[in-house]
Amino acid sequence: MGNPKALKEWASAVQALENGQQIFIMRKGGIVEETRDFQVESNDFFLYPTYEHQRRELLKEMYRGVIDETLAGWSADDAQVKISTFATMVEDIEISDQEQLNKLFPFHIWTENFTEERLKWKRKNPLHIMLLRVYKLEQSLEIPIEQAYLGCKSWIEIPADVMGNVSMTPILSDEEFVRQVAEIKRALLS
Numbered sequence: 001m002g003n004p005k006a007l008k009e010w011a012s013a014v015q016a017l018e019n020g021q022q023i024f025i026m027r028k029g030g031i032v033e034e035t036r037d038f039q040v041e042s043n044d045f046f047l048y049p050t051y052e053h054q055r056r057e058l059l060k061e062m063y064r065g066v067i068d069e070t071l072a073g074w075s076a077d078d079a080q081v082k083i084s085t086f087a088t089m090v091e092d093i094e095i096s097d098q099e100q101l102n103k104l105f106p107f108h109i110w111t112e113n114f115t116e117e118r119l120k121w122k123r124k125n126p127l128h129i130m131l132l133r134v135y136k137l138e139q140s141l142e143i144p145i146e147q148a149y150l151g152c153k154s155w156i157e158i159p160a161d162v163m164g165n166v167s168m169t170p171i172l173s174d175e176e177f178v179r180q181v182a183e184i185k186r187a188l189l190s
Helices: 011-018 065-071 098-102 112-120 174-189
Strands: 005-010 024-027 044-050 080-095 127-144 155-157 168-170
Touching: 005 011, 011 044, 011 065, 011 080, 011 127, 044 127, 080 174, 098 112, 112 127, 127 174
Parallel strands: 005 044
Antiparallel strands: 005 155, 024 127, 044 080, 080 127, 127 168
């Protein structure tokens, strides 16, 4: 078995997942993906928070302060990153049209402009809506930042030796998670 996978995501989106404010992320792929489009490399992965490319204007107004919160104590010179979240993808919904995407607007922190841009980029490829069962690690992992982690790629491998004994708790109860998934699916079918 290889090293555990981590998916890079804006720290503000990771925080929204940790706070139970949303249960999915959207993916088209990093600029330097080896396949040039996004692939789900693992259904179980850590969320590796990224800070550099977060843009306040791409979050709904009520969530813009979250970027400041995530940047507090962060520096581009940091030698380590703290990982405190694990996710299991329960479904990968592919969306190819704006009308479907608009139905998801109440369920996430991003602006219409952000989601529209994501959908339009590499137009022939669908936007992946990854429904995630999210868990908070009881003890955060401190991962040394390696050169291989940098750049616009989605997936990285983290060294198995930093794992220790990982225990975690689901962010949402089973009932609440099932309810939110049903609500999202109902919205997409309406």
